[in-house]
Amino acid sequence: MKDMKKGGCHCGAIGYEYRGKPICCYACHCTDCQTVTGSACTISIWVMVDEVQVVRGNVSVSYYT
Numbered sequence: 139m140k141d142m143k144k145g146g147c148h149c150g151a152i153g154y155e156y157r158g159k160p161i162c163c164y165a166c167h168c169t170d171c172q173t174v175t176g177s178a179c180t181i182s183i184w185v186m187v188d189e190v191q192v193v194r195g196n197v198s199v200s201y202y203t
């Protein structure tokens with residue numbers, strides 16, 4: 139499906155599909171993110187909850203509105 143993005147968490151427990159435009163995008167430079175990625179930062183986005191579908195590991199997901 140066009141414009142659908144797929145992803146998941148670092149350990150693979152959670153998978154998701156996402157469609158839409160991010161609310162914001164930011165870079166985190168904390169030492170946890172640097173250690174996990176082996177880089178200077180991670181890039182993350184905020185999205186609307188109704189534009190994301192958890193396709194694996196839903197019991198481990200928390201939603202904040």
Ligand SMILES: [Zn+2]
Binds near residue numbers: 166168169170171172
């Ligand atoms: Zn971080």
